[in-house]
Amino acid sequence: MFGPAALQRLSLPEEFALLSYRENGRVPNSAQTAAGCAAAELGELALRRRLLVRPRKTRKLGVEIYQLRGEIELSPNTARTGLTWADDLLSALGARAAGLAPRPLTVTRWLRERGREALALHTGALTERGALRHSPGTLLTRTRHHPDPTLRTALLNGVRAVRAEQVPLDEHMLFLCDLLDGAGLTKDFGLTLTRPQRLERARGIGAAGALPETLRDTSTVLGFSLPGREGRTITIGD
Incomplete structure (x- = not known):
């Protein structure tokens, strides 16, 4: 049985993967989930101050335009993170x-x-730790990974608490929420933000205003870079 301590040991890509698997052991879209895991890996490295994603920004008539061709910028910090992957x-x-x-x-x-590779890596790690239960496929069915309900619910409740402003929005939850929004997973959980609300968060309006702009930019680009959404340019006004 998992508790809050187990959540503290999960990395961002592990959290994203765990919430991506439904109770039936499948993910809504494997390509999108794979991209989301890879984006979450970049997010984890950003949280550890090992990289940033630089969006291309221009201003027209007082409106800030994000061209979401984000460029990965590695930090000169070469110290080990403590995570092998x-x-x-x-x-x-x-x-x-x-x-x-x-x-x-x-x-x-x-x-x-x-x-x-990212999806396979973090799915495997969660399975080894018992956070996902592996069900081998057959000739007629695909392999499935069923999430531990207690751990998944605890993680989801954390997202709900942030959405309800019951707890402060920190850097970690900023990235997780942006990734879940980008993958459309919040629709399944009844936690969907509108596009204008997501853009307000990117601009630093409300709780996100206390977080560094460089991290907001990185998180915004990662969330909007997942496949399956329309367009790759967003407009953020003053």
């Missing part, structure tokens, strides 16, 4: 960025390259 990922990102130089490594390019 995160340290390996930083090495892979550095090598990939060097291979593309002088062109930048964009978020959308990276999500396409990393998605399947």
Whole structure:
């Protein structure tokens, strides 16, 4: 049985993966879930101050335009994170960025390259820890992973508490909420924000105003870069 302490040990991609799996053991869209796990990995590294995503911004008639071709910018901090997968990922990102130089490594390019591996990695980690129960597939059915109901409910209640403003919005929950919104998962949970509300959060209106702009930018780009949504440009006014 899992409790609050177990939640503290989950990384951002593990949380995203756990909430992506439905009670029937399947995910709504495997390609979107894979991209979401890869985006959550970048989010975890951003929270650990190992990278940022720089959006391209322009201003027209007092309106700020985000061109969501976010560029991944690695930190000069080379200290180990304490997470094996995160340290390996930083090495892979550095090598990939060097291979593309002088062109930048964009978020959308990276999500396409990393998605399947990220989903398999974090699904496997959750299964090993018992947070997901593996059901082997057959000739007629696919493999399924059923989330632990107690752990999943506890995590979801945390999101609900933030949405209801019962607890402050911190950096971690900013990223998780943006990813869940980007993947459309909040619709399943009855927690959907409208597009204008998401843009207000990106601008730092309300509770998000206490968080660093660089992290808001990174989280915004990651959330809006997941496949399955319309367009890749958002407008944020003053």
